[in-house]
Amino acid sequence: LNLIVLGTGSATPSLSRNPSAQILSANNDLFLIDCGEGTQIQILKNKIKLSKLKNIFISHLHGDHYFGLIGLISSLNLAQRTEPLTIFGPKGLEQIIQLQLKYSQTWLHFKLDFQEVNTEKNIVIYENEFITVSSIPLTHRIPCCGFLFAEKPKLRNIIAELMPKEITNSELVFLKKGQNILDREGEIKYNYLQLTKEASAPKKYAYCSDTAYNESIVEIIANADLLYHEATFREDLLERAKTTFHSTSAQAAKIAKLANIKKLLIGHFSSRYNDLDEILIEAKEVFQNSEIAIENQTYEI
Numbered sequence: 001l002n003l004i005v006l007g008t009g010s011a012t013p014s015l016s017r018n019p020s021a022q023i024l025s026a027n028n029d030l031f032l033i034d035c036g037e038g039t040q041i042q043i044l045k046n047k048i049k050l051s052k053l054k055n056i057f058i059s060h061l062h063g064d065h066y067f068g069l070i071g072l073i074s075s076l077n078l079a080q081r082t083e084p085l086t087i088f089g090p091k092g093l094e095q096i097i098q099l100q101l102k103y104s105q106t107w108l109h110f111k112l113d114f115q116e117v118n119t120e121k122n123i124v125i126y127e128n129e130f131i132t133v134s135s136i137p138l139t140h141r142i143p144c145c146g147f148l149f150a151e152k153p154k155l156r157n158i159i160a161e162l163m164p165k166e167i168t169n170s171e172l173v174f175l176k177k178g179q180n181i182l183d184r185e186g187e188i189k190y191n192y193l194q195l196t197k198e199a200s201a202p203k204k205y206a207y208c209s210d211t212a213y214n215e216s217i218v219e220i221i222a223n224a225d226l227l228y229h230e231a232t233f234r235e236d237l238l239e240r241a242k243t244t245f246h247s248t249s250a251q252a253a254k255i256a257k258l259a260n261i262k263k264l265l266i267g268h269f270s271s272r273y274n275d276l277d278e279i280l281i282e283a284k285e286v287f288q289n290s291e292i293a294i295e296n297q298t299y300e301i
């Protein structure tokens with residue numbers, strides 16, 4: 001898995017930060033997570049190939065998380081896309097987009113499929129051969145959820161130099177699944193433990209967009225390799241965080257600590273902060289392996 005952060009600002013675009021959007025790539029598939037205004041420009045800057053984009057996940061209907069969506073859909077259409085595109089998001093998103101398409105008399109060359117997400121439940125909303133995506137219920141002013149991307153267990157790796165030449169492809173598949181190959185007498189012909197080695201552990205990435213502090217997500221995101229958590233404010237604006245249903249940097253770090261996360265990326269910063277040093281110090285005091293999410297940077301998970 002690897003992640004490109006496209007936007008780390010909250011509320012309005014600014015000269016230094018874009019609204020929320022990220023691209024996660026997994027086995028050659030691209031997932032777009034949120035799509036704030038300006039996402040298309042960020043996609044161009046990062047030379048992201050949209051032909052590989054099949055699924056978009058929108059956390060909630062505040063504009064800083066989806067105002068770029070109609071523009072992106074429209075551009076994909078102008079680029080003669082024919083591949084279907086699936087958008088996961090809360091109730092209302094389909095209506096909004098269809099209305100925009102209707103009144104601009106835009107007829108799409110591709111199938112746009114909407115999957116309404118129940119933001120109050122932690123359920124698997126998408127899966128393919130390699131990955132499952134589940135919703136993370138968040139606590140915000142309007143229905144909102146995060147997304148947990150979890151790799152499925154991987155097949156064992158073959159040790160090429162030890163592999164007998166006469167082995168067949170179907171036997172290889174069994175070995176990679178951790179099964180021995182037996183001969184006619186029922187004796188072990190090929191031992192998977194000798195001919196293969198364990199694959200790397202499946203990775204997990206948790207995206208928590210806008211949320212007030214809420215420990216109920218800890219269990220869902222537990223042990224993730226990377227957590228992106230909003231840190232709109234610093235602790236001195238704790239009251240403002242509470243009334244707007246956002247988190248402070250220290251609160252994001254506390255969630256990371258409780259959930260035993262390997263690495264925390266904080267983002268969704270209020271435009272009042274030009275310098276992010278203090279916000280990072282605040283997080284590190286609670287959870288050492290915290291980093292400021294940096295736009296246009298790739299994070300290996």
Ligand SMILES: [Zn+2]
Nearest residue numbers: 010011064210
């Ligand atoms: Zn937001």
Ligand SMILES: [Zn+2]
Nearest residue numbers: 060062140210
């Ligand atoms: Zn919001």
